[in-house]
Amino acid sequence: MSEKSFPAQPQQQPGIQERMVPQPDSGEQEYRGCGKLSGKAAIITGGDSGIGRAVAIAFAREGADVAFAYLEEEQDADATRKLVEQAGVKCITFRGDVGNEGFCRDIIEASAAEFGKLDILVNNAGEQHYTDAIEDITSEQLERTFRTNIFAYFYMAKAALRHMTKGGRIINTTSVTAYKGNPKLLDYSSTKGAIVAFTRSLALSVAERGIMVNAVAPGPIWTPLIPATFPDEKVEQFGENVLLKRAGQPNEISHSYVFLASEGASYMTGQVLHPNGGTIVGS
Secondary structure, three states: OOOOOOOOOOOOOOOOHHHOOOOOOOOOOOOOOOOOOOOOEEEEEOOOOHHHHHHHHHHHHOOOEEEEEEOOOHHHHHHHHHHHHOOOOOEEEEEOOOOOHHHHHHHHHHHHHHHOOOOEEEEOOOOOOOOOOHHHOOHHHHHHHHHHHHHHHHHHHHHHOOOOOOOOEEEEEOOOHHHHOOOOOHHHHHHHHHHHHHHHHHHHHHHHHOOEEEEEOOOOEOOOHHHHHOOHHHHHOOOOOOOOOOOEOHHHHHHHHHHHHOHHHOOOOOOEEOOOOOOOOOO
16 A cells, blocks of 8 residues: 555445445444443434444444445445344344435334334435536536435434434534535535534424434545545545544544434534544534
8 A cells, every 4th residue: 555545446426335445444343332322213324334334333332223224335234234233233224315205204114113213313324526616517416416415314304303202313414514615525515514504403493392403524534435536646645634634434433423312412402523633613
């Protein structure tokens, strides 16, 4: 391997974790639970790989039953399912496009029926495309990115709230790009800004019901979206421009989701956590 952070490794969207070099650290070996989510039931979108896989593993090892949705990455999804089940909890999976509202309703209803309740929703599925200029963003790409990254969050939350009671948690994945922008990820960054506003507004909307809504805004994290999005030279340099001079691993981010899902965050709503390698942004 070169002195760069990662070797060039082009992939097709949405990216396959099994093919990445080096493999992301999703906490398979390191994460040790202590019952913070014992007896809870959680749904995670984009749970087959990357941050979603790490959150699924962490939730399971903290005692939660886990359902997760994925687009089409069967091998990654199967690996995640096995890791979750090894923790001794239930795991159900759903293949499909969260940009479709009917699919989102099906995920929620089937999960609530299987688990008998729904305590935690993690909106995490994401899509991004590297584009040189706004003139190069087609209407199809724009709609696709917004459907995956923000429409789906609305759809999932709308369906989940029918089953959530006092103490329920909704955790949305936004990004450091919501705060600092990215000229090559214009549509993606726009959706991440929308997620921040959605998080704050939904928190205001459901506070009287005792349901907390928060978000996590990761910085550069080594996930399948990276080799599937960026040109080779950007992959090789990925993460070098943050204060800690490296990309983060999914396992380093999953702890933020566990915190927001646990009793430790019982007095937090409408907030955003920033595990981003040291980039200082407005909250």
